[in-house]
Amino acid sequence: MFFVRTASERDLEKVSALLAETWHASYDSFYGADKVNELTAKWHSVDALRARLQRKNSEFVVADNGREIAGMAYAAMSDKLEKTVVLHQLYVLPRYQRHGIGRDMFAELESCFPDAERMRLEVEPQNLHALAFYRAHGFVEVARTANCGDDQSGIPALILEKLLH
Template sequence: MFFVRTASERDLEKVRALLVETWHATYDSFYGVDKVDKLTARWHSVDALRARLQKKNAEFVVADNGREIAGMGFAAMSDTRPKTVILHQLYVLPKFQRQGIGRDMFAELETCFPDADRMRLEVEPENLHALAFYRAHGFSEVGTTPNCGDEQSGIPALILEKHLVR
């Protein structure tokens, strides 16, 4: 059984490995191995993860069973949108998907921001599993972006949003 807890410095190497594996399993067919390697090196380095861990008004969680980490999630209050939390990452290792781990991490992240009235995220339009997950959890499409994650990514994404009930 996996428990959702706040991530710590000692988790960062395992989280990095989880993200690299999950990203290759999910995105190689969309972007190719080389682009995924470049993105994971930039976005999922231990230093990048450490910066997320130290970010104010944010929550970084892992799903842990005492032996391994099966999933991770990161959300933070928006710097530009009032009362909006941005779900930046929610990933589960492929071998543990469809076991409720993503649901449990999402439920935890949803409750960590009492001042937020909405949650927003970006998702690859071709990632049908992620789209189905987010739609099942109350998200709907509110826009698009040509650069998911950062202004240089060149990765188009749908922008989804959910109103948080308090």
């Protein structure tokens, strides 16, 4: 059984490896392994994860069974949008998907931001499993972007939102 807990410095190597595995499983068919390697090196390095772990007004959780980490999620209050929390990452290892781990991490993050009125995220339009997950949890499309994650990624995304209250 996996328990959701706040991530710590000692988890970062495992989380980085988890992100590399889940990104290759999710995105190689869309972008190719080289692009996934490039983005993973930039966004999912231990240093990048450490910066997220240390950010104020954020929550970084993992699903842990005492032997391994099966999932991770990270959300932070928006610097640009008032009363909006941004779900930056929610990933579960492929072999543990559809076991409620994503749901449990998502529920934990929803409760961590009492002042937020909405949650927002970006999702790859071709990632039908992620879209189905988020829609099942009450998200609706509100916009689109040509640069998911940062201004230079060149990766299109749907922007989804959910009211929290």
